[in-house]
Amino acid sequence: MYIGSDNYASDTTFKPTDSSETAVLNSNQPDTLVTFEQIGARLRFKRGQMIYADGDMADSWYRVVLGTVRICNLLRDGRRHIAQFSFPGDCFGLSAFATRAGSAEAIDEVVVTRYSKRDADSLIDENPRLARELYNQTLCELANTQWRTLLLGRMYASERVASFLIEVFNRRDARHTLDLPMTRYDIADYLGLTLETVCRELTALKRDGVIASSGGRSKRIELRNQDALKTLCEGVR
Amino acid sequence: MYIGSDNYASDTTFKPTDSSETAVLNSNQPDTLVTFEQIGARLRFKRGQMIYADGDMADSWYRVVLGTVRICNLLRDGRRHIAQFSFPGDCFGLSAFATRAGSAEAIDEVVVTRYSKRDADSLIDENPRLARELYNQTLCELANTQWRTLLLGRMYASERVASFLIEVFNRRDARHTLDLPMTRYDIADYLGLTLETVCRELTALKRDGVIASSGGRSKRIELRNQDALKTLCEGVR
DNA sequence: CGCCAGTTTGACCAAGATCAACGCAAGTGG
DNA sequence: CCACTTGCGTTGATCTTGGTCAAACTGGCG
Numbered sequence: 001m002y003i004g005s006d007n008y009a010s011d012t013t014f015k016p017t018d019s020s021e022t023a024v025l026n027s028n029q030p031d032t033l034v035t036f037e038q039i040g041a042r043l044r045f046k047r048g049q050m051i052y053a054d055g056d057m058a059d060s061w062y063r064v065v066l067g068t069v070r071i072c073n074l075l076r077d078g079r080r081h082i083a084q085f086s087f088p089g090d091c092f093g094l095s096a097f098a099t100r101a102g103s104a105e106a107i108d109e110v111v112v113t114r115y116s117k118r119d120a121d122s123l124i125d126e127n128p129r130l131a132r133e134l135y136n137q138t139l140c141e142l143a144n145t146q147w148r149t150l151l152l153g154r155m156y157a158s159e160r161v162a163s164f165l166i167e168v169f170n171r172r173d174a175r176h177t178l179d180l181p182m183t184r185y186d187i188a189d190y191l192g193l194t195l196e197t198v199c200r201e202l203t204a205l206k207r208d209g210v211i212a213s214s215g216g217r218s219k220r221i222e223l224r225n226q227d228a229l230k231t232l233c234e235g236v237r
Numbered sequence: 238m239y240i241g242s243d244n245y246a247s248d249t250t251f252k253p254t255d256s257s258e259t260a261v262l263n264s265n266q267p268d269t270l271v272t273f274e275q276i277g278a279r280l281r282f283k284r285g286q287m288i289y290a291d292g293d294m295a296d297s298w299y300r301v302v303l304g305t306v307r308i309c310n311l312l313r314d315g316r317r318h319i320a321q322f323s324f325p326g327d328c329f330g331l332s333a334f335a336t337r338a339g340s341a342e343a344i345d346e347v348v349v350t351r352y353s354k355r356d357a358d359s360l361i362d363e364n365p366r367l368a369r370e371l372y373n374q375t376l377c378e379l380a381n382t383q384w385r386t387l388l389l390g391r392m393y394a395s396e397r398v399a400s401f402l403i404e405v406f407n408r409r410d411a412r413h414t415l416d417l418p419m420t421r422y423d424i425a426d427y428l429g430l431t432l433e434t435v436c437r438e439l440t441a442l443k444r445d446g447v448i449a450s451s452g453g454r455s456k457r458i459e460l461r462n463q464d465a466l467k468t469l470c471e472g473v474r
Numbered sequence: 475c476g477c478c479a480g481t482t483t484g485a486c487c488a489a490g491a492t493c494a495a496c497g498c499a500a501g502t503g504g
Numbered sequence: 505c506c507a508c509t510t511g512c513g514t515t516g517a518t519c520t521t522g523g524t525c526a527a528a529c530t531g532g533c534g
Contacts, residue, residue: 097380128365131368138372153389154426155312157490183512184514196492196514197491218513434521434522437483437522
């Protein structure tokens with residue numbers, strides 16, 4: 001089970017409850033990231049391809065233009081954990097360390113912009129405002145990761161899955177329907193569950209009329225009852 | 238984020254694999270944090286006292302001078318999760334948001350320095366180097382939190398407890414003996430376990446001669462076999 | 475001295491993991 | 505274009521880790 005690899009990356013995750021506060025860097029704010037575009041290189045990856053591997057030099061970071069990226073961590077015996085999913089607009093691969101502590105892989109057809117750390121750093125040095133925004137985004141990301149810590153440490157399977165659905169709907173700005181690019185396996189490794197449990201929880205949600213699924217391999221999710229979903233993970237204050 | 242949960246503190250946690258890299262801000266590096274000391278206010282808290290509460294204005298952040306602080310998140314039904322422990326030298330309460338998403342409480346006798354966000358921000362604005370260090374520390378913290386995410390999502394109880402012991406020994410710079418300031422309950426809520434499970438795992442470690450405990454309420458832990466402990470949580474690459 | 479908070483241990487229970495089988499959709503090669 | 509293969513999703517049966525409940529114990533402190 002769980003063969004793969006992994007590591008840490010960074011990206012802007014989401015916040016279920018107060019969705020108003022979002023990371024500054026996330027979307028296409030004119031005067032911030034656009035500045036970066038000049039120094040970025042555009043790269044394309046196919047489904048399953050590795051963007052960087054565990055142990056690689058961490059001399060650059062990325063921004064997703066198209067597709068979905070997963071940041072994975074592997075334990076020796078094959079247990080895998082997905083630290084995050086990065087969607088278009090999200091950054092990943094920011095690191096304070098010299099080498100990658102995990103891998104980044106393309107979940108589907110992916111296009112990213114790659115920024116060399118050096119170039120980005122010099123840009124930041126001469127633009128304090130940019131620095132501030134980057135810093136703020138990192139703080140947001142930290143907040144999201146800490147939320148995940150709560151989810152993984154103290155929430156039930158049903159709450160995790162409900163929470164996950166709310167997260168992706170929020171992050172993709174979807175209201176009714178959404179295509180999940182990742183497999184059940186990926187979702188399980190993201191939520192600290194097995195794929196069977198994820199499957200069963202989704203089935204339960206369908207049975208209760210909270211969601212419906214369609215499309216090849218049930219990847220298209222239709223949100224039937226958002227309130228019910230929110231209630232499910234609102235043990236949270 | 239997500240109602241009621243915690244907030245972000247920051248501190249330098251640890252990384253089992255490459256323990257050499259540590260946060261810059263953590264210890265008393267002359268030309269960095271010392272600059273902050275001028276604008277900080279010293280505060281004292283008694284065991285169990287709240288330093289800030291969930292929902293409070295997040296207009297300041299703190300640095301621990303003495304004692305241990307826990308950052309807690311509560312779910313409605315009482316489930317608690319501890320996002321981190323902050324030891325002397327660690328910062329906590331840094332946040333990108335306006336209000337606290339969790340509470341900070343003194344575990345024992347605590348002394349902190351409190352920095353108003355405004356004052357700190359203006360210091361940072363005129364000192365890019367300071368900004369860079371603060372940013373780097375936040376990236377380190379992010380890496381640590383992501384490590385915790387792996388621990389909570391994919392590690393067994395025994396690995397979590399072993400990992401926890403290594404973490405505190407590392408962070409407190411202890412070689413042989415260490416006083417754990419927090420209760421079994423705190424440890425459990427930090428590791429996503431119950432206090433009984435923590436107790437049993439510690440008992441198992443004592444039985445196997447990996448550690449020994451003494452002192453009031455077994456708070457003093459003596460490390461008998463560091464390698465065995467490391468082996469226990471080295472499914473991790 | 476006796477209470478109280480925290481720790482330890484045991485017996486039992488359940489959420490979720492594991493194991494197994496099957497079905498369906500997407501590729502793939504002829 | 506179709507047979508075959510392979511990967512993914514779903515579901516059921518059973519098992520295990522860690523949780524729950526309960527009781528005893530221990531040291532600190534008023």
